[in-house]
Amino acid sequence: MPDRPAAALRFEAIGTSWSITALTPLEHARAAILATVEDFDRTYSRFRPDSLIRQFRDQGGTVGFPPDAVAMFALIDQLHDATGGAFDPTIAAALEHLGYNEHYTLTPSPGVPPPALGWSSIARTGSTLTSTVPVLLDIGALGKGRLVDLIATLLREADVENFIIDASGDVLAAGSCQPRVGLEDPRAPGHLIGALSLRSHALCASAINRRTWGEGLHHILDARTSQPVTDVVATWVSAASTMLADALATALFFTDPDHLREHFVFEFARLHADHHADASPAFRTVITAPRSP
Numbered sequence: 001m002p003d004r005p006a007a008a009l010r011f012e013a014i015g016t017s018w019s020i021t022a023l024t025p026l027e028h029a030r031a032a033i034l035a036t037v038e039d040f041d042r043t044y045s046r047f048r049p050d051s052l053i054r055q056f057r058d059q060g061g062t063v064g065f066p067p068d069a070v071a072m073f074a075l076i077d078q079l080h081d082a083t084g085g086a087f088d089p090t091i092a093a094a095l096e097h098l099g100y101n102e103h104y105t106l107t108p109s110p111g112v113p114p115p116a117l118g119w120s121s122i123a124r125t126g127s128t129l130t131s132t133v134p135v136l137l138d139i140g141a142l143g144k145g146r147l148v149d150l151i152a153t154l155l156r157e158a159d160v161e162n163f164i165i166d167a168s169g170d171v172l173a174a175g176s177c178q179p180r181v182g183l184e185d186p187r188a189p190g191h192l193i194g195a196l197s198l199r200s201h202a203l204c205a206s207a208i209n210r211r212t213w214g215e216g217l218h219h220i221l222d223a224r225t226s227q228p229v230t231d232v233v234a235t236w237v238s239a240a241s242t243m244l245a246d247a248l249a250t251a252l253f254f255t256d257p258d259h260l261r262e263h264f265v266f267e268f269a270r271l272h273a274d275h276h277a278d279a280s281p282a283f284r285t286v287i288t289a290p291r292s293p
Contacts, residue, residue, distance in 0.1 A: 013037040014045065014144060022163040023177065029158040033151055040147050044139050046092055047102040053137055060134035069127040072139060072146055075243065079251050080119045082263050086254040088223035090117040092138035100219055113226040145204055145246025148172050169205045172242045173198040183269065183287070186234045193277065194287035202242035206249040207234040222254045229253045233273050238282065239266040
């Protein structure tokens with residue numbers, strides 16, 4: 001940032017820590033931000049018994065989500081097609097089977113995880129979903145990014161133009177705020193394989209060590225197999241919207257980046273299990289060699 005931040009707002013939301021810094025006061029936007037966070041969590045959390053997501057699981061049938069859901073559902077449509085079904089929010093049942101459930105038991109159930117019901121089996125009209133059977137959805141692959149974008153809209157409506165939103169590593173910079181964000185090697189905490197300067201863009205990262213609870217058990221599952229991915233260990237994506245960067249950071253675990261770049265505009269870096277990295281031009285110039293395992 002070119003100047004010292006004039007204001008900061010920190011809070012916990014959707015299971016992680018958030019920080020908003022700006023060059024102008026934030027207090028007048030605080031109530032609207034926290035209300036938006038609560039509404040989002042009450043709508044989309046699969047861990048809250050009072051959420052719409054849980055209502056859809058418990059009852060099936062038809063559930064109307066807020067109009068904002070249209071943007072998320074449309075991106076899910078695109079990525080479900082672009083990844084050959086690997087990106088699919090109905091993977092939630094497999095996550096729960098593996099122990100990542102509302103009680104955080106972190107203990108896998110016996111047997112193999114159930115197959116994903118399939119996003120294409122759910123009928124969608126605008127923001128309304130219809131299923132003939134109850135189904136649990138997990139929108140974690142893009143939900144945090146979408147909430148960052150919603151908060152950014154609130155800030156601009158409150159005449160806050162220069163800000164940084166940091167949702168535990170998912171970062172959006174706006175206006176004259178241009179932070180330099182480090183790319184941490186997930187297998188060597190504290191060691192950076194590079195750093196990227198953000199200029200009115202978002203940067204989202206995902207890694208298999210972000211939520212892990214046992215040998216080979218983590219939160220990034222390929223819906224085609226209902227199993228945790230193994231070939232890629234970390235991804236970073238920069239894009240114009242945080243929702244897109246967040247979603248693509250997951251999609252890159254199981255889809256060739258060149259294929260995704262035929263459909264979306266973004267820059268990326270990936271760290272593979274064999275410890276080599278690949279990257280698009282914007283990242284290639286800032287990445288150093290990862291440490292050996």
